[in-house]
Amino acid sequence: MSANPLQLLLDPLAAAFNRNVAQSGRAAQLAAQLDGRALALRLEGTPVTLFFKVSEGRISIETSHEGATDARVAVARDFWLRQGYAIVFATEGSAVL
Secondary structure (H helix, E strand, C coil): CCCCCCHHHHHHHHHHHHHHHHCCHHHHHHHHHCCCCEEEEEECCCCCEEEEEEECCEEEEECCCCCCCCEEEEECHHHHHHHCCCCCEEECCEEEC
């Protein structure tokens, strides 16, 4: 278990993503294409960067990552707070929501 209290919020979010992936054949295919990849999502105006990782068709969301990421995205804090969040993993014009 992570020492980071934010992980207590991220684990259920990742579980929800994984339930959705498990229910969609297309999402499962896309998750398989993303296997081994990592996306960094930095929330501007805060010290928070979230790392979305795919391994063996499962998505994890963590607050740290060793090595390079395949993509980095910065999201303005005001947008994040106003719009809520939709995390998108994109690969070759397709997306897993």
